[in-house]
Every structure is written in C-alpha cells, then in structure tokens.
Amino acid sequence: MKPPRVRTYVCRCAKVIAVDIAVIGLGLIGGSLLQALAARGHRLYGYDADPATRATARTASARTTSGTRWQVVGSVRDAVADTQLAILAVPLPSLPGVLDELSGRGYTGLVTDVTSVKGAVRDLVTQRLRPAHARLAGYVGGHPMAGREQSGFDAADPDLFTGAAWVLCLEPDTQLGEWLDVAALVTSLGARVVPATAEEHDRAVAAVSHVPHLLATALAAAVAGDPLALTLGAGSFRDGTRVAATRPDLVAAMTGGNPDAVADALDAVIASLTEAREALDEDDPIGALRPWFAAGTEVRTAWPPTAGSSIELPVSVETLLRLGHVGGWVTAIAPDRRTVTAVRPA
C-alpha cells in the first residue's frame, strides 16, 4: 500500500504564485537562487553551515537597493519551518547531514537540489529522507548547468540562470505534479528545463562538465614550475584551464560523486588522445592528425545547438523524456498543466 502523501503545489498555473522557499547552502548557486527567487516575489529563508557566509548573505540583504530581501536563519530547521519548498544547494558530501536534519524534523514539503550528480543524490534521498515517514517529503532532482570557477556567496548573481539548461529528473518515483511545480519555478527564472533520468543526466554531464574539469586540471598541472611556458600561455591555455581554478573539494565531490559515468567518459577521451599520440609517431604526423582534428571541429562549430521553433507537448513522462533525449527543453508550463511549451534543437 502506498503511504499517504501531502502534495505541495508550488504553483497551480503558469504564473508562479509567491511561496515560501528555503535555500540550504549559500554558495554560488544557492546564493544566486536566493537572490533570483526573492526578486520574483517569493519569501526566502537562507541557511549556510558557515557563519561567515550567513553574515555575508544577511548583510547583502540589508544593503540591497532593489527592495528585494531574504531572511538568513541559523539552522536548517529554522529555514524549512514554514516553507513549501526546500532547495538543497550544498556540495554532495554535505547532503547526507542536511537530509538527516530534514528527516529528523519530519519535513513533508517538496525538496529539490542543484547537485551536479543525480543518481547518488536520488539514492541518498531514498535512504535518508523518504522511508522514515508516513507523510513523505516530495523530491525532484535538479541540476542547473550554470557553474562558474568562482565560488561563494560573493560570486552570486541573480541572473546566473537566464538561458541556462536546468535538468529536472524524471524517475520512476517522481510525482509529475511535483515535477511541474519545480519546472514552473525554474522556467520563471528564464532557465530551460531539460527532462532526463538521473542516469541519462549523470552520463551526459560526465562528458560535458566533469571530464572538462579533469582535462583543465591536467593541463594546468603539467606546466607547474615552468615559468617560460606560463608566460607563453595565451588564449588556448586560458580557456582550456579556466575551470581548474575551481575549489578542489567542489570538483572532487562532483567528479568523484559520479565515478562510473566519469570513468567511462574519461576512458573515451583518453582513447581519443592516444589515437592522436599515435598519429604523432607517423611519418606524416600532419596528414595523420588532420582527420582526427576534423571530427572535433565539426562538433564544435555546430555547438551550441540552435533552437527550433516552439511547440506545445502533452504532459507525460514518456513525452518529456523523449524531448530530453533529442536535446530539447521546456520553456513554460501551460496554465492547465496539461501541456508544456517546448523547443527542440533546429
């Protein structure tokens, strides 16, 4: 028998109604969300485990000239006390503790997160938050593709999500109504909601986000202690290593939290680099490398995918996941919540 559920609609129509939202973790993403959601009229409660970050976020609210305010509170418990939605914006290693606090409090609102791995978080939520209570919390896994190499509340930007792809996971136990709630909130920030399973997400971001961090770091580390090389580094080094400036604990949690998919994606890249390495040993390395380079050029010059025209799609798990498969995204939820406005790549 299914346990009874408290359904918590964040919105009941395309126009998102103002709700009370907790943001747990006030780094770059959490801080940006706090500001972006407060600017849209929601009542925001922020919490961060670091007292200095809380002080910074509190001061920023007091100093804001836009009239947009948020409250910064001293515990997870206080943050979620009166909220219908809790957004978890802490690094993966801090998630178990936060989930335990929600669980201990008997939280039954809706939970979403912004962690860059989705399978591991889904498993944590199942283990720690949902089995403990008859009145279960709802959960929709999320991941905004909007990082920066700077971290912390000081780098936060309420416009960070404009135009960004934002994965919202559709899993066997996802409530479609809750998914639509979070999707409506996310599209209200100007982000493009990409439906995917946790597994599809983890495989895709391993290739386009986690492995790029590994390559950037390997590239930077290779010229440690080589002043001539460091002085000669120009555009290709600057861009190729940019994300190597990210805090090591954050990227270690991101890549190490998605080990299987990252291992597969990294194996593919190492195999490709090994091909190039072998071409360098050929009698005519220039000729041998030309087709190897051409394959990457074709992909990169066609990127980013351009948007096709907007279409209306009926709301169903199958339709939404098919949209994600082909690289499409949702831009709006219809007032009756039976259709979404979607875009496929041209």
Next chain:
Amino acid sequence: MKPPRVRTYVCRCAKVIAVDIAVIGLGLIGGSLLQALAARGHRLYGYDADPATRATARTASARTTSGTRWQVVGSVRDAVADTQLAILAVPLPSLPGVLDELSGRGYTGLVTDVTSVKGAVRDLVTQRLRPAHARLAGYVGGHPMAGREQSGFDAADPDLFTGAAWVLCLEPDTQLGEWLDVAALVTSLGARVVPATAEEHDRAVAAVSHVPHLLATALAAAVAGDPLALTLGAGSFRDGTRVAATRPDLVAAMTGGNPDAVADALDAVIASLTEAREALDEDDPIGALRPWFAAGTEVRTAWPPTAGSSIELPVSVETLLRLGHVGGWVTAIAPDRRTVTAVRPA
C-alpha cells in the same frame, strides 16, 4: 670562412623608423600584422596565395577610413621586391614553397616568421633559404602567442598583439643586431618579446598551446551524436572546446609540425589523466581526487604571472635567454641598443 653578410637594420634606435615590409600570408596573423604595421607608418606589401584573400585585403585597404593603407601584390617576388623585412605568415606546410621563392629571387633582406613551431622552421630556413647565396638573408624566428579560433583576413585585428607574448628565437646563428631589429618592431606593436631558443619554445608551446588544442578536440569529438549532452554543455564545455573550432589543417600543421615536443607533453597529460582515472576506482574517489585537483588549482589561480617592476638589462644572448627562462620579457630596446627594458614575473 664566414660568408659576407648584408646587415639590414630595420631600426637604429628605440624609435622604429618607417621601413618597407612584406607580409606573406594574409590570414588572421598576417592580416593583423599588415594592418598593425601600416598603422604605425610603415610601407606594407601584402601577398596571399589565395586570390579571394588578396581581393579582401585589397578592398579593406581601399575602404579604410583611418588613412592607413597597404598594397596587395600578386606574387611573393613583387611583395619582397623593395622591402628590408619579409614576415612569413603562412602555415608550416606552405613555408618550403615561400622560402624557395625568396631563395630563387636571391632575397638578402631580413626574414622573420610567425609560425607556431620554431625548430622545424629554423631547419627549413637553413636548408632552403640560407645556404644558396653568398649574400645571405637574415633570419629571426618568431611566434606571437595571439591566436584565435577564427581564421582568415576577415578576423584580422590590428590590436591583436597588444600585450601578447611574442617569442623571438635566439639560436647559435642568430645575429643579435637582427634580433634587436625585429624586437624593436614587435615591441612597437605593444607585444612582450620573450627570448628563447627554438627548442625551448617548441617544448613550452607544446604544453600551453598544442596540447590544449588536442584536449579541446578530444572533448568535442566525445559528444558527437549525443544531443542531450550537447544541450547540457555549459561554461566548462564551451571554454574547454573553444579552440576545437579552429580549422583542422591549421591545427594539424601546428601540432604535427612539433611532433616530438607535443608527444612528450601529451604523454605527461595522459599520465596525469590516468592517475585521475585510477582515483575514480578507489573506495573513496572524492577523497582520492582532492589532492589531484589541488595541484592544478594552485597553478591556475596563480596564472597569468603578474609583472614585476621594469629593469634595464645589458644586451647579450646569455642575459636575454636567462630572462626568457625565468618567464620574463622585453618591453623596449634602448636607443643605443646596448640595453633593453625587461620585466620578470613578480
């Protein structure tokens, strides 16, 4: 017995005097040089093997509103007919043909180039240009670190070299007077002259420029035919693959023209990635990856090197090469050509 030499001073003092200069190859770098040098009052003769590029360059000169003009001519021979300096800005595979034309014409002016490999070009110059004549052409190998993923005259920008590092090679057979001539011209464009041997150059750029192109391409090629991944690609994918958009023949010539140094640098990066790959298999991949990431973060957050205060250095091959070793550069040549103004990293 050394052959008699015609010494061709481009300048005799810190203030560069207007000279006649040929630019062979009018792509991004050649086109930018044509415009930048013409704007500084030199008389410029440009040539490109492609008639369409010549037409574009000719039209651009006619249309310029700044009063800066250049002549576009129909052959290498015409370009160098009355010039004291020939700048070769063609890709490596086209260089032998151009050098043969200069040699066939009995060119005895000064030659420099902007090719991204220096050992291979030095050898070509020795084989094809310099042994054939009693009255030898002078040669100073150069490489401005100022590429872009766009190519062609249309992407040219007279400000491309402002602040850029520009290697000028000091080899056993480099004439210091000629090196100073080219250095004065290069510093007049606002570039930072980095003295290095061809071997030092090739090793350093393999690490900071050639391998980054290989990584960018491998990263882009890995997501071919994966629409979900392409849609989720954000900042780390954008920057990590930016230079994969470069024309394949150009990057193949660049990396394949420097095969030994690129092979060594690529081996080091593959070894580093293999370490990360092994960390992913550990029981605690997050913990295992943290120190691995920290090494790269340290390098990247300290990059680019900040400039120390300006110093005056006596002109000698040893002093200049030592400056390059420690990551320093030359910003000006003194009027008496006995000292240079130099900067070391802070």
